[in-house]
Every structure is written in C-alpha cells, then in structure tokens.
Amino acid sequence: MSMREKRRAAALTARIAGHYLRDRVGGAARAEVGAVPAAPNALTPEWLTAALCAEHAGARVESLRLTGGSDGTSSRRGLVVEYNEAGTAAGLPTELFTKSTTALTMRIVCGLCHLLENESGFYSRIRPELAMEAPIGYHTVFDPRSFRSMFVLENVAQTKGATFGNPLTRVLDKAMAEDMVSQLALFHGAFWDSPRLTGEFDWLLTGLDWHTTMNNMINTGKMFRNGVTLGEEVIPPELFARRDELWPGLFRSMELHARTPSTLVHADVHAGNWYVTGDGRMGLYDWQCTLRGNWALDFAYSIMSGLTIEDRRAWERELLELYLDRLQAAGGDAPDFNAAWLQYRQQTFHGVFSWIGTLGQGRMQPEMQPRDISLANVERIMQAVADLESLDALNEE
Template identity: 40%
Template sequence: MAASGATALAALKIGGRVAFERLVRPKARRAEDVPCSPDAITPEWLTAVLCQKVPDAVVTGVVVKPASAGTHERHQLIVTYNEAGRRAGLPASIFTKSLPSVVTRMIGGFNGTARVEGRFYTQLRPQLEIEAPIGYHAASDRKTFASILLLEDMVATKSATFCNYRTYVSREMAEDMIDLLASLHARFHGDAELPKRYPWVASYPRWFTIGSEKMSLEHYTRKAFDAASHVIPASMLAQRDTVWAAAIRALAVHDNEPQGLMHSDVHVGNWYRTGAGKMGLCDWQCLARGHWTRDFSYAVTAALTPDDRRKWEKDLLQRYLDRFAVLTGTRPDFDTSFLRYRQQMVHALLMWTITLCHSPLLPDMQSEETTVAMIERISTAMADLDALRC
C-alpha cells in the first residue's frame, strides 16, 4: 500500500509538471539545461553540449524526427553545423531518448532507470570493449524527472539492423552475443571497487526488490499468468504458485558469488547487427551488479527459438565459459553454471509478466505480440529444464 501511495503521489507531481511544460513550452539553451522534450532542444543547447571540444564549432540547425516510443520516447535529430563543426566530423544524425510524458517519466524518471543509463554511457561505456552505441551527452532532473540522452545513431554510423522477436537468431549471431556478454561480465568480474566507484549501480537483489515493490510485480505476475495462459506450458501453469518463491531463491547467487556488471535486459529487441555482421547491445537502463548467469540465461531463452535453444544451450554455455576463462583467468564449473542458468530463468520471465500486466500509471513498454512471444519462449525453457524446482 505504501508503494502504491508513493507511485500515485509521484504520478500527480509529474502530471502537474508535464501540464506546465506543455503550456509554457520551455526551451533548453544552456549546457546545464535538461530539455523536457525533444521539441525543447535548440541549436544553442546542442552547441553547448556537442561542441565543447571544438571551440569554433556551432550548431546551425536541428530537425527532430520521431522514431518510436516505449519506456522512453525515441527521436532522431538531424543536426547541421558551421564549417568548423563539419570539419571536426561532429555527428550529423543523433539518436535521442527522452521522457516527455507522464507515463515515460513514471517508468524512466520515477524508477531512476534513465539516470542510470545516462551514467552508464558517460562513465562506464568508455571502459568497455564491446559493440554498443557511443553516448554524446546525458542529463536528468531529479525534481521534474525529465531526462535526455544523446546517442550514436547506429543506422547512420554502422548500417545497423535492430532485432525484434521475429528476428531469426542464427548460431553465428548467438555465439557473437555470448562473446559480447562474456566481455562485458569479465571487465569488472569480482572487482571489489565496482560498488565503491559506481555506487549508483545497484546490486541485482536491491534492483529487483525496489523495482518489484514499486511496480507490484508479484501481483501483476499472477495476472499475467492468466492473460498468457494460452502460451505457457501446462507444467508451468501447474506450478504458478511457486514462481515468486523461486524468484526470491534465485537472488541468493548474486549475493553469494562474485559480482560483475550486468545489462539485465538482454532480450532480443535490445540487440542489433551491424552492417559488418557484429552483434551489438543497446538500452542499458536496467544496469546492475550481479552474477553473469542472469544475463546469459535471459539472452539464450529470449533470443532463440525453443528448438535452437534446446540444441545449442550447452554449447553456448561452454563457449561462454571458455571465453570468460581467457578474459578473467577464472573458469566456473560447467554443472554449477548450468544449474544457475536454470535458476535465473525465472527473473527473465518476470521482466515480461510486468510488461504484459502492469499499473495503468505505467506505459505499455512493448507490443502485446512481442510480450507474449517472450513469455512463451522463456516459460517453455523453464518447463523443459524444470527450472522452478532447482
């Protein structure tokens, strides 16, 4: 009840602020300003945030084009510069993520995920040797919950194609995804300084607990089992009352074994493929500290068809462990890792039960077709491997 009251109060506060912004239409002009929407972006603001290292460069114009909406609204900026800016090769096409509406500020601002993603791109992305977008600028306002993120336009720079639940992930693509995850997890594996240097990256148990309380996850998971019962295997439906207990048990590995950096939302829709054929990972708003099997389990169960997952999952795990050993000097036990893989599936599933059924104060984060497809894949994997009993 307390969590529900806090959510309602935040919604009222955000609703009043958004109404004010739509009436007044404030513009961002100084570097410290946080545009309340893409329409608030001006050439002056872009000059301040993009041209700091090229003193003579000036943004002379900007055109805003809508792209898509979900937990954030996404837009493309077509930016023009003076001669100095053009000579410096400053980005002419930029991908933006922002929170201009009540529902997007509730999920990205109130929950803090937009701030985390912005800090990832400014503080951690430069330290990672993986295929992921470059961040040009990030800012957020804790009072209004507005946020802006300026990112590399991967379509313009690398001819990227973004995946979705209809994308067939081949063995080659799956192996490249696994290699990227191993590189990500290895970079800060077991680093005791990680929580000290980056305290804003929550441990996964804390991330899960706070998020589940704010969004009433257990309640909406029960509703989602009803709504998606036509795609959930019968053995899983029969064990539906054990799902929450399994989720709580699965948190223990994140506290008891070495932690590293996790993406935490590695479903197929957050992957892209460059024109050169490399798999890349975007949408870092769910970043957390935890055990690598959380990401591995989620990626394999959500990206692959059930038949391919059954054929490849052990080979992909062995590939991950081999690469992880090369990068860290540590080789986790295969059987223990496979057990963790099974245990962590429940947390992958809960990312989609709350997507299917949620508070009316939150946005529809994905289409129903996407959400049901993800629930079907992950719950099928859980049924195949009796994941709720391990």
C-alpha cells in the same frame, strides 16, 4: 507494498506530475543551455552546441532535424545535425539518436524505478571503457526532481547499418548467437568482482534490491500475477500448474544471485535490445535496467529470448562453454561448467518476470511492448524454464 512505501510512491508521483504539468503549460519551449529539454522538439542549436561541441573551440551546431522514432518506456527519435566549418573539420557526429521522457507515464516509471540513473551512468562513465558493440553516448542528462531527461546517443542504424528485430521478425543463426554471448562475456569480464561496482558505480542496484524496489514502487507482483493469467495459452501446462511458485521463485533466484561474484549486468537483454551491424556484429543497446549481479542472468535471458526454442535446446551447452572461455579471456574468473550450468538454470526467472510483467502491465503505465511480441517472449522463456527444471534448481546448491 507497505503503507509507507505506498505513501512514498504517491508523493514521488505527485511531484513528478507537478513538474510535468508545468512543462505542459509552457509547451515545448526551446531548451535553455544548461537545462534538460522537455522533449526532442525543444532541442535547439545552442543547446546541442553546448552538449556536443564543448571540447572543440569554435565549433557550433548550425541546424538540426528530427527523424522518425517510437515510444515505449521512453520517447526515441532520430536526430541529424549540421555544424559550422570548425565542427565539421573536428569530425563531430552528425547522425544521432535521442531518448527522452516526454510523457508523464514515462517519467513516473523511470523515476520510481531508477532507470535514468542507470542509463546515464552507463553511457557517461562505463561505455567509454568497453571494447564491445554498443552505441556511443555523447551527452546524457536528467533532472532528479522532475525526471525530465535527454540522452543524445550514436544512431547505429546510420553509422553502422544496424538493423533491429524481435522474436517475430528475426532468427539468429549459430554464428550470431555465438557473437551475442561473446559480447556478454566482454563486459562481464571487464567488471568481474570489481570494487568499482559498489564504489564509483554505486548507483547500480543488486537484482534483489531492484526487484524489491520495483514491487514497492509500481506493484510488479500484481502485474506478474495478471501476466501469468493472460499468458496461459503459451505457458507449458506443467509450469502453469506450478504458477504460484513463480513469483517467490524470482526472489529466491535473486537471493542466490547475490551469493556469487558480481559483475556489470545489462538485465534487459531480450531479442529486441540486440541489433546486427552491417558487417554482421551483434550489438546491445537500452542500458536502463543495468544492475550488478550474476552473469547468468544475462546469459539465460539472452538465449531464452533471442533463440527459437529448438535452437536454444540444440546450442545452449555449446554456447555456455563458449561464453565461459570468452569470460576467462576477458578477465572474469569463470566457474567450471557444472557450476555454471546450475547458475544458468537458476537465473531464468528475471527473464520470466520481464515478459510476464510486461504482459500484465497496468493501465497507467506506458505500453512497453505489443501483445504478440510479449507472448512470443513468454512462450520461449517459459519453455526454457520448463526444460531446465528451473523451479527445482532453486533448491540445489
């Protein structure tokens, strides 16, 4: 990180901290209509009426109740609302889910790394166009100075009987894996090589720009090096011996990523961000890392994290063939299998970064994942990198 970037990050952090302290002094004050609530317990019927009822004359929220949740890079809470007769008759949503940046560390990480622009933009401007399984975004707002945020989304656990898991608690069968890559093909195909990615959706960064920004703002290179050391027990020995090639390999893969047609990329498609609906459909949430770039980043990351090592080895070629067929049907110009296989091998490194970096996160960052889940992902992903000889693939054209 250059001295200029250090000063920029320090100034932005200080500004965010100042706003956060003012919020703390004021407590969880009731949010005024038009403001961005500082926390879920600052929500009011009046604020929610403005957020949810604007297009329905006479409708208003009468009451609200927060339910259970969790904290990571954001604070997540369930929300149940009740409407007056006009709101009920209009069929307005009652089972909701909020994501907000209530803690200082959340605001700093989300602010420095452009995460709020991504997720707000996805739910407000992109999600309405997609015929895929993902939550509906009802109202998403954030303040670009304080990085206070409040996203009001569909609670798919209640509306669709969705269940959530991770590499330790859920095993995907082949039909689920096929639906997972088919969901990727739907949104990749919808925005394949689209000029809207750099025009209407100009907040979307390329993979190379995003990783450069992340490193400049929160020193992800240090996190990565720490994570490699902490993950040695689950990294294949032949890959650990080449550990000094992994960080440069990430940036080399991002350079290659930029040479191919771009599409909308979720970029955080690990097992914990997929859910299964009550009727068995695979769905995808947490769109805060959205990028524009190469399809294979999502494909590789999904199957490396979502499948056991044995199942990934057994199914990856068939899943790639299916993905390419579905991509073509959804409007993408699918590469031939051999070209796609090479891109798959080359685009494993974003997944490596995501979990090695999480394992090596700094003390001032929010705890993103428990260590056992991080190690399970590192083991699966690093074995894929070894199996696919991804480091060597970076030199192939």
